Amino acid sequence: MLKIATFNINGINGRLNVLLRWLQEAGPDIVCLQELKAPSDKFPLKAINDAGYEAVWNGQKSWNGVAVLSKGSPIQEVRRILPGDPADEHSRYIEVITHQLVIACLYLPNGNPYPGPKFDYKLKWFKRLTRHATALLKHEVPVALIGDFNVMPTELDVYKPEKYIGNALFRTEVREAYAALLKKGWTDALRKLYPDKRIYTFWDYLRHAWERDAGLRLDHFLLNEELLPRLKSGGVDKAVRGWEKASDHAPAWITIKS
């Protein structure tokens, strides 16, 4: 069994102890990280290696930044740029091969405030992702798109949907973009496993959101048809959100047959 996880760490150096403790306790084989908030030369490779993981990463000063960690199999980097916009300098994408899977680790733009250029950038980024994801399907190998999509796909994924009507994470255009991506041949793994369950992966630091369980489901695993039949289980390591110095996201994970 292979355990694949995603964790928006919200500052990899500021929360390195949280990451290392969770790696130790959860023991995932593959980890997609987002919001490193560190330039590439500040990536804590030694600590990650000492924990038993190889890594590839795409950092950026102050913001964004993504990485994939793997143990028990080498990681081969495929690309670190999402095709379609040479002017885009955000580090939001890295694609690798490890454990004989293609893993695309992504951090989709937040898009707030709506309306505005940030929202336009989000929709453009989503279109680029959909185009590239469609190209990935042509290879007919097991592929997963994993990360912080900054989208609550349905009302079931929001503690109070009416509060988020005008929010860039819940705008109709964004939910439609997510649905259109799935329609091309991707399955939302956690939703497939739990069609009716309230699952959250994010709780805001503000307004005691964690204590009130006022959460959002933002972190997703999209599996292609080659990988989906191997899906066994999935969940969220919710307790991590309650740790000292926690990220505002909790790690989510799936297991697949090796």
Added chain:
DNA sequence: ATGGCCCCATTATGGGGA
């Protein structure tokens, strides 16, 4: 209606997050 929390960069505030 507003701001509240927390990161980073820089060093008392500002940008960004969701």
